[in-house]
Amino acid sequence: MATRLVQIHLKARDDVALGGFWAAALCWRMDSEAPGVANLEPVGFVYPDPAAVCLDIVIDPAPKTTQNRVHIDLATGSGTEQAELVARLRALGATPADVGQGDVPWTVLADPEGNEFCVLEPRPVYRDTGPIAAVVVDCGDPRAMARFWGAAMDWTVHEVSDDFATLRSAAGIGPYLEFLRKPEPKTVRNRLHLDLRPYPGDDHTAEVDRLRTLGATDLDIGQGDVPWTVLADPEGNEFCVLTPA
Known part of the structure; x- marks a missing residue:
């Protein structure tokens, strides 16, 4: 048995407006499976497919209060492309963000609801990822997180150090x-x-039970009676296990 990462869940005060921003930013299409949910995926994409991790934007009135511990990095293929993408995103409503990055070759922006993300300079490792280069999670112990998530999913661990995995x-x-x-x-x-x-x-x-044996814990975030299961990884990051498909 195994799971795989299929989508990112992003909370929003206005799912339609924020969905419109990210659909334009990624050049993806936007649909809605239910009121209060914007579903984003590449044009022509057949879900689920490892070629892309989709984006679900779900309405939530709670305000953003701290810097996000999970963010998206966007890929570019050249310095010119990076500059053009930053300009296009700012025209769509993104704003510069200071997260203490200092003098770095990438650009840190915030979407219209303040969610931080990065527009990376060209890096060969991300040349074939699509518009999203990486989903980045801040953590206390990258080695422990790699052990958990490497066992939780059928994804391959590529690099592990004390500072990065x-x-x-x-x-x-x-x-x-x-x-x-x-x-x-x-x-x-x-x-x-x-x-x-x-x-x-x-x-x-059985899959949820397997994740518990790896160190995941049950979590009640007020989800009620739903077909998916809400868990937390060993550092308390919430994640959902959807039904098989």
């Missing part, structure tokens, strides 16, 4: 999942979290 789909396509060492502890519920999905024919309950 990275995984990518077993197919070797799509964005990376990265863990970056940050000393600040998690204090509030994440506005972005990961959604995992078991494969067709797998048993949802």
